[in-house]
Amino acid sequence: MIKGFAGRVLEIDLEARTFAFRPLDEDIARLYLGGKGYGTRLLYDLTRPGIDPLGPENPLIFATGPLNGSLAPQSNRFAVVCKSPLTGGIGSSACGGSFAFGLKKAGIDVVVVQGRSGVPVRVEIDGDTDAVRFLDASDLWGLGTGATQKALGRGMHHAVIGPAGENRVLYAGIVSDARIAGRCGVGAVMGSKGLKALSAQGTRKLEMADEAGFKTYTQWVRQVFKGHPVLGEKLRRFGTMGIVNTTNGRNMIPTRNFQAGHHPGAMNLSGEYLEDHGLVGVRSSCLHCPVACGREVEVPGAGRVKGPEYETAGMMGTNLGITDLAEVNRWNWMADELGLDTISLGVTLGFAMELQQRGLLSTGLTFGSPEGVAEMIEAIAHRRGMGDELAEGTRRLSLKYGGKEFAMHVKGLELSAYDPRGSFAQGVEYATTNRGGCHVQGASMYFESTGPLTINPQNLKLKAELPVVQQNLACAVNSMVLCIFTTYGLIPRQVHALKPSGWVHRLARVLFENSGPAYRWIMSGKLLQVTWMDKWLSRVTGMRITSGHLQEIGARIFNLERMYNLREGLTGADDTLPDRILHEPLYKHMTSGHPLDRLLPQYYRLRGWDEHGVPLPETLRRLKVRL
Amino acid sequence: MTITVELTYDMAKVLGTRSIPMEAPRTVAEVLREARGRFGDQGEAFDRMAGVAAIAVNGVLVAHRREGVRLADGDLITFVKTASGG
Numbered sequence: 001m002i003k004g005f006a007g008r009v010l011e012i013d014l015e016a017r018t019f020a021f022r023p024l025d026e027d028i029a030r031l032y033l034g035g036k037g038y039g040t041r042l043l044y045d046l047t048r049p050g051i052d053p054l055g056p057e058n059p060l061i062f063a064t065g066p067l068n069g070s071l072a073p074q075s076n077r078f079a080v081v082c083k084s085p086l087t088g089g090i091g092s093s094a095c096g097g098s099f100a101f102g103l104k105k106a107g108i109d110v111v112v113v114q115g116r117s118g119v120p121v122r123v124e125i126d127g128d129t130d131a132v133r134f135l136d137a138s139d140l141w142g143l144g145t146g147a148t149q150k151a152l153g154r155g156m157h158h159a160v161i162g163p164a165g166e167n168r169v170l171y172a173g174i175v176s177d178a179r180i181a182g183r184c185g186v187g188a189v190m191g192s193k194g195l196k197a198l199s200a201q202g203t204r205k206l207e208m209a210d211e212a213g214f215k216t217y218t219q220w221v222r223q224v225f226k227g228h229p230v231l232g233e234k235l236r237r238f239g240t241m242g243i244v245n246t247t248n249g250r251n252m253i254p255t256r257n258f259q260a261g262h263h264p265g266a267m268n269l270s271g272e273y274l275e276d277h278g279l280v281g282v283r284s285s286c287l288h289c290p291v292a293c294g295r296e297v298e299v300p301g302a303g304r305v306k307g308p309e310y311e312t313a314g315m316m317g318t319n320l321g322i323t324d325l326a327e328v329n330r331w332n333w334m335a336d337e338l339g340l341d342t343i344s345l346g347v348t349l350g351f352a353m354e355l356q357q358r359g360l361l362s363t364g365l366t367f368g369s370p371e372g373v374a375e376m377i378e379a380i381a382h383r384r385g386m387g388d389e390l391a392e393g394t395r396r397l398s399l400k401y402g403g404k405e406f407a408m409h410v411k412g413l414e415l416s417a418y419d420p421r422g423s424f425a426q427g428v429e430y431a432t433t434n435r436g437g438c439h440v441q442g443a444s445m446y447f448e449s450t451g452p453l454t455i456n457p458q459n460l461k462l463k464a465e466l467p468v469v470q471q472n473l474a475c476a477v478n479s480m481v482l483c484i485f486t487t488y489g490l491i492p493r494q495v496h497a498l499k500p501s502g503w504v505h506r507l508a509r510v511l512f513e514n515s516g517p518a519y520r521w522i523m524s525g526k527l528l529q530v531t532w533m534d535k536w537l538s539r540v541t542g543m544r545i546t547s548g549h550l551q552e553i554g555a556r557i558f559n560l561e562r563m564y565n566l567r568e569g570l571t572g573a574d575d576t577l578p579d580r581i582l583h584e585p586l587y588k589h590m591t592s593g594h595p596l597d598r599l600l601p602q603y604y605r606l607r608g609w610d611e612h613g614v615p616l617p618e619t620l621r622r623l624k625v626r627l
Numbered sequence: 628m629t630i631t632v633e634l635t636y637d638m639a640k641v642l643g644t645r646s647i648p649m650e651a652p653r654t655v656a657e658v659l660r661e662a663r664g665r666f667g668d669q670g671e672a673f674d675r676m677a678g679v680a681a682i683a684v685n686g687v688l689v690a691h692r693r694e695g696v697r698l699a700d701g702d703l704i705t706f707v708k709t710a711s712g713g
Binding site: 230234235238249252261450451457485500587588 | 633635636637639640645646678679680681682683685686687688699702703705706707708709710711
């Protein structure tokens, strides 16, 4: 067995209340790593086309990767893979917390949950005795995610759902500690199985190929992280809300359902403001993470709880026309407790407000007013009244009540808090990412709009290449499994130190922006190990990995996801953006919206796909994607 | 002609204001000069903080060519610092 893997897959059947340990497929692990890659391969192989995502035949796959349990910084994460009830295509989501650590210490790489329990159930995995216990969870059903974990106690590491998952809200997530696998409705799938909680613990030791080398190298990387302007300073000090002022200043923070990209009061939702006014002094982190991007805030009635992330500030703040930090803190806490994805929730609420604004539907919600929002969040999680409609997400709401042109989703997954009209590569990424309109499946906006280089985000240079490279990298990162923030750290601190007005900055930007094929060629090189990801992975697994190998593995996963989507009925026509993004200008000088029509054919060519977005047979052969 | 200048959080904190309305600047260079003048004794602090921030006009970075960018009525000038998020 490749080092870094426990070598076991646990299969659980909730209907029959049976379980079995199977050996990890080493060939799949070599080709797809773990996490999202391994999970996608399993999902493709285990299911027939057209299954009901909320039916018992949809497997819910929890997958760790070779870096989990290794104490590599930012590595305590797991991936969840299933067919998404929100999009009907590939559903995948990643989560921090501590569950990945518990699972790996139990000597398990992947858990496949099949079937459906007739009564609420929770499952405990004791890795030391290889016992899997099916326990009655009736007393936990209806509890929030925090209350559930508190009731389960500290002995094990948990992945749980809240009322939203139980009630199959299509954007319900799965929570571990204070972190959530928020996207694609993975919590609804868990709820559909009657599974309230999955818990694991053990004391098994991870075997590495070069333990001493890994340890030395990790210590060095920790120092690099600590001194890095993003990981060690900005994210550490301000959390992800530290980006609010940047996107607001760049006219790209969603405001009133993407009707604008700037809100004069957005500063009140920033990480800096939080530090000065709302932060109660405690940073929180996933297990063993030195960045600690989480923030605790005081919410009346709830005490000290995890504070909002940037996405929440954007989607449930400015996107609703609201910049009251106390309200956003409270709604964020509610969403976490109920087990809701705040991105999809915020977009759906914003859409409901615009329906009201245009007189298409009386939702009782209006832009700029917090009135009724908290009640609606509760109603969504419990599928009461109008909340039952909103629980279906933006796409379904628009199909029923109109407003398709301003329904801010791609493939059914609601857009994140970066307006792609100020970040063209990000727009290509939203349009083409297999799970839908998501920013953490590549994060091109970091290079073109928010990060230190900020190449011109509104020309066509590099705007097709960048998403390809970034999506591949993100697929690999989500399969190791590492936090996507590790990729931010790949830009050296020296670049961050450049003055934006200086000629060196300008030169670097111009060179990068015009690099095109050279950039792809450099990233696909298999001779040199450049990043710490390559080096960590090699030291843990014993396989020689370079950034080129990561690109290849990522492309393989991305293409398999694509083939899964095609099998489920999605087509190239789904690689698009909301009409508002395509046709309405956001900036003063713009005459139209995002130029996706000019970038998409180029992107398809770079991917090795035909003009309809279908991978060519030679592409699949080259990448060893078996169908 | 009226334009609005929005400062970074750090600038706002030190200089005591979040935004500055201006009546007649024609270029970004004039904005920088006028803003510096308004902060009097704190002019040096303004220079220091403005130097490490990028400048966007209506959301579009003007960066290296910022001095010469011409402005129009209603424009929004923002000082922006780089960040990362999720």
